[in-house]
Amino acid sequence: MLENFVETRGLVRTFGKKNDVVKALDGVSISIREGEIFGLLGPNGAGKTTIIKILTTLLLPTSGEAYVGGFSVVKEANKVRNIINLVSGGETPGYGILTVSENLWFFSQLYGLPSSVAKEKIKRLTVDLDFKKYATTRMAKLSTGFKQRMSLARGLLNDPKMLFLDEPTLGLDVLTAKRLRTYVIDWAKREKKGTVLLTTHYMAEADEMCDRVAIINNGKILACDSPTALKENLKATPIAKIDVSSIQADFSFIQKMRGVVGCSETRSIQTGVTSLKVMAQNEKVFSDIMSKLNEEKLKVLSINETEPTLEDVYIRLVGKGFEQAEEKANA
Ligand SMILES: Nc1ncnc2c1ncn2[C@@H]1O[C@H](COP(=O)(O)OP(=O)(O)OP(=O)(O)O)[C@@H](O)[C@H]1O
Ligand SMILES: [Mg+2]
Structure with a gap:
């Protein structure tokens, strides 16, 4: 064989x-x-x-x-x-x-x-x-x-x-x-x-x-x-799902914050809620995000830590690629 x-x-x-x-x-x-x-x-x-x-x-x-x-x-x-x-x-x-x-x-x-x-x-x-x-x-x-x-x-x-x-x-x-x-x-x-x-x-x-x-x-x-091993590798990276009661706000500032590894968002027109999935270098980053959302007058409905999915692995790897591409373009 x-x-x-x-x-x-x-x-x-x-x-x-x-x-x-x-x-x-x-x-x-x-x-x-x-x-x-x-x-x-x-x-x-x-x-x-x-x-x-x-x-x-x-x-x-x-x-x-x-x-x-x-x-x-x-x-x-x-x-x-x-x-x-x-x-x-x-x-x-x-x-x-x-x-x-x-x-x-x-x-x-x-x-x-x-x-x-x-x-x-x-x-x-x-x-x-x-x-x-x-x-x-x-x-x-x-x-x-x-x-x-x-x-x-x-x-x-x-x-x-x-x-x-x-x-x-x-x-x-x-x-x-x-x-x-x-x-x-x-x-x-x-x-x-x-x-x-x-x-x-x-x-x-x-x-x-x-x-x-x-x-x-x-x-x-x-x-x-x-897929299991790829997700396992991400276990050291804390991931949180943050629900915010706005579907109009621009959340791109999160991606740029120190310690944020990746961020994706899903906006629901039915519920008026945006679910942010944020990967961070450590848990402290989540409290920085909460403060920033508060400053921006955005109401946080819930924050929960979640297990990594294959999508998170993808965002982590490909998202990083985009950042590097951006850095290169700006250099
Ligand atoms: N016949 C072609 N002539 C010129 N460029 C091409 C040709 N085929 C592919 N490319 C380029 O090669 C790169 C890879 O394309 P490819 O079709 O393999 O991507 P892909 O991963 O399948 O994307 P998608 O998810 O959109 O299907 C792209 O930049 C594309 O523009
Ligand atoms: Mg293709």
Whole structure:
């Protein structure tokens, strides 16, 4: 058994020329074990899709190496293509004028499946993913959620050893997203060695699905571990949830206060309350924040210490990245 199903070493990818060069990947080295569900988390433009495109042989790296299933994505691209599939969220799969079954049939033939196998597989996938009732509906008429089920079915037709999912639950309702997540987890477990690399902007999704996640920003991996270990590392950082009875106030001053490591806010129009999640170097910082809020005539409804979530880990790592970027810009 391969210890690492995916291995990248010092991957660099640049776009553009001369004075207008974007370094999308800046030395990315990751390893994904066989059978693992691995998540890539990072802000827009971090380089997640670029990694997926290189690993799925759609894009060449500028330098560095990448292997999938032991095959080089550059020198053995065809061998890599035989054992993978890619599903991207928000894509319109197949042809609008064909029905769901016709589209799946079309893809099964592209993948070279024998007719009897294809028929059986299409039937099973439409039942398993709960869209059999739309089998004879034209693709163009499907809603986002059912298009996405169809995309996932398409991605599983060739029995890939590895599935790449680029924002698979983008724009889906809570229950449909949950259903697809559960299906992917089951698939990885059922296939025993089904390996998954997914990107997502939903931290709870990454926490639920992934054995390990890598947090990436500006083309660099900032951290890579299991969600539990990443949260554990943050235990030394006190985190408080502060509810303030205003949704209009500007709370950006908190981020700039001494000892504040990170701050995020959620404003609720229904309740008129802003929930601030503040990470600090020590507890004393919270009393400074309380005084400052008081000075600003902002009414604090409650303050509670909370356990770290994956979102806090992300804010801590990526938020710091932004601060550094700001410092650089101001220098
Ligand atoms: N074909 C391209 N030409 C030029 N620049 C590109 C190209 N593809 C990506 N980039 C740039 O590379 C960087 C990384 O892009 P990438 O699509 O990998 O980000 P991402 O992490 O997937 O972001 P998102 O969360 O928005 O999907 C960005 O700065 C982007 O503008
Ligand atoms: Mg992307």
